[in-house]
Amino acid sequence: MPRESQGSSHLADQGLVFVTNDTQGDPAGSEARRERALQVEDDLDLLDLMLADHAVAPERFQPTSYWRHRIGEIVAELRTGLHDFQARVGSLLETFGACDPPPTMMTNIVNIPPGDERAVAETVRMLNAYLASGAPALRMGSRWRIY
C-alpha cells in the first residue's frame, strides 16, 4: 500500500478524516471540478533535505519547548503523505494553520454513559456531515421572519 494511503486509512480508522470532496455539492463548471481535484504532491526527499539542513543550524534556531514535543509526530504525519491534508480533523498539521477542516461541532462531549459512546459518536458524525454539506448553523431559514 502506498504511503499516503496508509496515512489516510490510519486517520480514518480513528474517525479523524473527513474529506470535503465527498460532502460538498458538485460546483457548476468543469474548471471548478478540475481545481477541486487538486492535490499537493509529496516529496519526502525534500522533507529529509530540509530536516538535514536544519539539523546543523545553531541551537538558537532549533525548535523551542513549544514545538520540541510535537515536531516528531508532525514529521511522522508528513511521511504518511499530504493527500487531502487540509480536510483532516485532529491533524497535527492544524497546529501551524495548514488545515481548513470541515465543521466539528460538539467534539468535547464528556460524561457519556458507558455503552452509549458509539451512538453519541455516530450522532455527532451525522450532525457534522449535515453542517458540512451546507446546512445552516444559525436558526434562520424560511420558517423564520425578521420584522
Place this chain on the structure above:
Amino acid sequence: MEDLLRTGYLLCTHLVPENSSIVPISRLAVSRAGSPYGFEVDGRFLTQSALAYYLRYAFVASHLDLDHVDTIVELGSGGGKQVEVLKRLHPKVTFVLLDLPAQLYVAERYLHVALPRDVVPYRAMREPGPPSLIPGKIHFLSNARIADLADTGRTLFWNAASFGEMEPDVVEQYGADASRFSDWLFLHQCFDGKERNSAEDLGGVLDPVRFAHYVRAFPDFRMLDKRPAHTGLAYLREGDGRYHDTFWARRAP
C-alpha cells in the same frame, strides 16, 4: 454552516472603506489544493482561514499600501496560506518564508500547487550566505537563514503567533535579526503570553513572551496601532488572553 462563513465574508466586505488602498475581499480566491473545507462567492472559493488571513491583511493595509512594499518576510509562515492571500492581492511583492523544516515543507508543497508560477523551489535557495531573491517570487528558507537576509528593499516583517511559541531571549535575538532589514512590523500575538509548560502539557512555553518583551526585542520600532484580532467569525482568544493585531514602524533617526 456556509451561513456562518458567508456572515464572516460580509463582515470582511463591510470593514474595508471605499477608496482605500486595501484590496477588497471580492478580489480574493484561494486554492482548493489539499481539499480544504470552504464556500463559494460568485464562483470564487474561500475558506474560514482565508477570512482570518484577509482581516490581518486589511489591518496592515490600513496603515501601509503593500504596493509600496518590496519584500514581506514572514517568520513562522506555517502552512503558507497567509502568504497565498497576500500574494494574490499584491502580486508584485517578493516573499520570504522562514520556518522550521516540517512547516516549511508543507508551505513549499502547498504553494507549488496554489501559485505554481510564483515559487522558487527550496532546493534552489540552499546555498549559504545572503540569498539572491527574485523580485515578485516566493522564497522558502530555513528559519536560521534570517541571519543571511540583506538588501530586501522596503521590507515588512510579519509574525503571526510564532513569537509566542518561543522564549523571550529567543524573540530578542530574532528581533535583532529582523531589525537589520525591516522598515515595518506586523505582530499578531497574544500579548499576555501563551500557556506555560507543565507536567500535564509538555508542549507549553518555558517563559511566556509578553508585550514588554516585544518592546525590548524591537527598540528601533514604535507601535502605531493595536486592535483585537478577529477571525471573521469571532475574536481570537488564548485561554484568558486575547490576540491582538499590532503595526509598528521604524522610529525616525
